[in-house]
Amino acid sequence: MITVNRIGKHLGAEISGVDLSKPLADDTFAQVAKAFFDNEVAFFRHQKLTPEQQVAFTRRFGVLEQHVRKESRLKDHPEILIISNLLDENGNAIGSQDAGRFWHSDLSYKKEPSMLSALYSLEVPVKDGRVLGDTSFASTTAAYEALPAETKQRIDGLKNVHSYRFYRSKNIEAQKQEQARGGRVIQEHVLTDDQLKSVPDVETPIVRTHPVTKRKGLFVNEAHTSHIVGVSPEESERLLSELYAHVIKPEFVYTHHWQPGDLLMWDNAAVQHKATFDYDLPLRRLMHRTTVRGTAAV
Ligand SMILES: [Fe+2]
Structure with missing residues (x-):
C-alpha cells in the first residue's frame, strides 16, 4: 500500500512505501501513476537505483527519449541524461x-x-549543513484555472512558437551576462547541424489540454517560447510577460529540497520548472534524468 503526502497547495507529493529498484506489481504501479498525475510532481525518498532500474521504472510510463545532446548521455545508457557540474579528467563537463x-x-x-521527466539524485551539494541546488516547480493547470475570465478569453485559440534556437541564443546571452558579473561559467555543447535539424520550431496552443487528466494548462514558457502567433511583437511580449508572472506566483509553486536517493518526477504537461545555481565546485551535484515521450500538445 502506498502513502501519498501532499506538500504544496496545488502540486507536489511525497510517495512512500515503494521500492523502485524492484518491478512494481500492476496495481501498485497504477496507484503510483494516479498519485503522480493527481499531484503533478511526486517524489520518492531513500531510493537506491542503478541506471537499469531507473530506466525500467520510468519506461512503464511510455517510450523514453534520448536527448539531442549526445555528449551528455550516460555511456551505455542513452536514455539517461547526466545533469551535473562535475568535470572529467580533461576538465570537460561529464x-x-x-x-x-x-x-x-x-x-x-x-x-x-x-510527458514526464524523472530525476534521480546521486550527489547533492551541501554547504554549512544546507542542501543547495533546489528545483522549483509551478503548476500551469492551477495557474490557468485562476486566470481572470477575460484573460482566458483573450488567449483561447492563440498559438505560440516553441523554439530550441530561441532558447539557445537566450541562454548564451544570459551566460555572457552572468560571466560579465563574475558568475558561474557553464560549458556549452555546440549542436551539430544535424542535431539542430532534428528540433525544428513548433507551434502549439497556449492553452493545452492535459493528455491524461484533461485539465487545461498554460503551455508557454520563458525558455522556449519565442512569440505568440498572429499578434504584434509588442502584444506578444505583453501577454507573455503577464502569463509568465502569473504562473510563478508563490501559491502555484512547490520548491524541492533534494536529498541523495530522491527519485522525483514531474509532469511536463502540467508544470514548469527552474533550477537554482547557488553551488559550484568543489560542491558536487550529480543527477540522472530519464524523460518519457509525450503526445503533441493540443
Ligand atoms: Fe528541465
Whole structure:
C-alpha cells in the first residue's frame, strides 16, 4: 500500500512505501501513476537505483527519449541524461551543466513534447549543513484555472512558437551576462547541424489540454517560447510577460529540497520548472534524468 503526502497547495507529493529498484506489481504501479498525475510532481525518498532500474521504472510510463545532446548521455545508457557540474579528467563537463536557469518544461520545443521527466539524485551539494541546488516547480493547470475570465478569453485559440534556437541564443546571452558579473561559467555543447535539424520550431496552443487528466494548462514558457502567433511583437511580449508572472506566483509553486536517493518526477504537461545555481565546485551535484515521450500538445 502506498502513502501519498501532499506538500504544496496545488502540486507536489511525497510517495512512500515503494521500492523502485524492484518491478512494481500492476496495481501498485497504477496507484503510483494516479498519485503522480493527481499531484503533478511526486517524489520518492531513500531510493537506491542503478541506471537499469531507473530506466525500467520510468519506461512503464511510455517510450523514453534520448536527448539531442549526445555528449551528455550516460555511456551505455542513452536514455539517461547526466545533469551535473562535475568535470572529467580533461576538465570537460561529464553531462549537462545547465540544470535549467529559465522556467521551462522539458523538450517543449519538440513536436511531441515530453510527458514526464524523472530525476534521480546521486550527489547533492551541501554547504554549512544546507542542501543547495533546489528545483522549483509551478503548476500551469492551477495557474490557468485562476486566470481572470477575460484573460482566458483573450488567449483561447492563440498559438505560440516553441523554439530550441530561441532558447539557445537566450541562454548564451544570459551566460555572457552572468560571466560579465563574475558568475558561474557553464560549458556549452555546440549542436551539430544535424542535431539542430532534428528540433525544428513548433507551434502549439497556449492553452493545452492535459493528455491524461484533461485539465487545461498554460503551455508557454520563458525558455522556449519565442512569440505568440498572429499578434504584434509588442502584444506578444505583453501577454507573455503577464502569463509568465502569473504562473510563478508563490501559491502555484512547490520548491524541492533534494536529498541523495530522491527519485522525483514531474509532469511536463502540467508544470514548469527552474533550477537554482547557488553551488559550484568543489560542491558536487550529480543527477540522472530519464524523460518519457509525450503526445503533441493540443
Ligand atoms: Fe528541465
